[in-house]
Amino acid sequence: MVEPTHLLPRWQSTQRFLSSWNMESDHHINMGHRRKFIIDTDTGVDDAMALLMALEAHKAKQIEILALTSVTGNCSSYDAQLNILRVLDAVGCPKIPVYGGAKEALVVPFVKYKHYHGKDGFNDVLFDSSPDRARIQKELAWNVINSLTRQFPGEITLVATGPLTNVALAMKADPELPARIKEIYIMGGNKEGIGNITPVGEFNFVADPEAAYTVLRLTACPTYISPWELSYKYNQVELSWRKEILGALDTPAAKLIHKLEQVWFDNWPWGDQWVLCDQCAMVAALDKESIHTSTKHKATVELGGRITRGMMILDQRVGALEGKLVESLGNETSGGANVIVIDKLHIDILKKYLHRAFAQSHLPKE
Numbered sequence: 001m002v003e004p005t006h007l008l009p010r011w012q013s014t015q016r017f018l019s020s021w022n023m024e025s026d027h028h029i030n031m032g033h034r035r036k037f038i039i040d041t042d043t044g045v046d047d048a049m050a051l052l053m054a055l056e057a058h059k060a061k062q063i064e065i066l067a068l069t070s071v072t073g074n075c076s077s078y079d080a081q082l083n084i085l086r087v088l089d090a091v092g093c094p095k096i097p098v099y100g101g102a103k104e105a106l107v108v109p110f111v112k113y114k115h116y117h118g119k120d121g122f123n124d125v126l127f128d129s130s131p132d133r134a135r136i137q138k139e140l141a142w143n144v145i146n147s148l149t150r151q152f153p154g155e156i157t158l159v160a161t162g163p164l165t166n167v168a169l170a171m172k173a174d175p176e177l178p179a180r181i182k183e184i185y186i187m188g189g190n191k192e193g194i195g196n197i198t199p200v201g202e203f204n205f206v207a208d209p210e211a212a213y214t215v216l217r218l219t220a221c222p223t224y225i226s227p228w229e230l231s232y233k234y235n236q237v238e239l240s241w242r243k244e245i246l247g248a249l250d251t252p253a254a255k256l257i258h259k260l261e262q263v264w265f266d267n268w269p270w271g272d273q274w275v276l277c278d279q280c281a282m283v284a285a286l287d288k289e290s291i292h293t294s295t296k297h298k299a300t301v302e303l304g305g306r307i308t309r310g311m312m313i314l315d316q317r318v319g320a321l322e323g324k325l326v327e328s329l330g331n332e333t334s335g336g337a338n339v340i341v342i343d344k345l346h347i348d349i350l351k352k353y354l355h356r357a358f359a360q361s362h363l364p365k366e
């Protein structure tokens with residue numbers, strides 16, 4: 001379908017990004033070119049699964065992970081680094097560089113009253129050994145995001161599965177960064193005002209609303225949002241499939257996730273639904289064919305509000321997508337659509353990537 005030009009999102013006004021939006025060109029990329037990834041993570045349990053999905057694709061040479069950066073969210077950035085190393089070691093990828101990142105939110109430090117992933121992000125389960133922290137690189141997240149995108153302009157897919165603090169800092173540190181990123185996949189925000197940490201707020205956006213606001217305001221490439229509603233309401237993967245099919249796998253990757261998730265399974269509140277968050281953003285990043293339905297929106301993030309701080313706001317008024325209502329939004333986002341909200345995934349493709357992630361060997365595929 002040829003879209004009317006007045007509905008084109010702002011990134012499509014820049015010719016250089018046309019190729020990253022075009023499915024035909026994606027097919028070409030998947031056929032011969034190894035896509036480059038940076039993954040920014042506040043490594044909780046769902047981040048660990050998302051990382052395993054990416055690492056399997058890395059080992060299969062579908063993608064190349066250039067850097068893993070940690071951010072404070074589900075746990076401290078410090079603990080997130082250790083968790084990343086544990087995941088890397090489970091699948092034989094110890095050489096992928098890991099970088100530290102923001103220790104707190106941009107403006108208002110986030111105070112957690114409930115530790116859904118335990119205090120350490122990995123449900124406080126015990127391990128026999130601990131990876132060597134000397135493996136953490138000296139360079140910091142926002143610097144490495146900027147330096148790698150300078151090295152590979154227009155080539156890097158950025159996947160953010162935690163609060164957007166590092167990404168916002170990187171964009172603020174170098175205003176040219178948004179033009180160098182190929183595409184961004186974010187787990188965060190909400191499209192129907194359904195919350196998980198506040199009545200109307202999703203955790204990653206509420207943990208650092210100013211960072212989410214900044215990234216949505218400055219982004220200049222196709223920016224995919226995997227919102228809480230996709231995880232909670234529109235993505236029905238059965239817990240019984242998780243337990244019977246994935247539960248039967250005993251690779252080191254599967255054993256790691258079994259151990260982490262068991263804490264939740266002992267007191268599971270979601271019935272026969274296996275709630276997935278970062279995994280949804282990751283499968284979309286790995287394989288666009290997994291996106292069943294998506295909608296372009298002009299989005300921003302509420303920074304005030306007694307109850308609504310951190311809520312993602314979609315401007316659905318007539319004229320918003322064409323960029324005609326800039327003044328009435330206080331110039332928060334210039335132009336029209338700035339995000340693509342993922343409304344629904346192909347569950348069979350999501351399951352395929354999850355199964356590959358759990359089933360992968362603990363050895364590198366070299």
Ligand SMILES: [Ca+2]
Binds near residue numbers: 041042043044073162
């Ligand atoms: Ca996360």
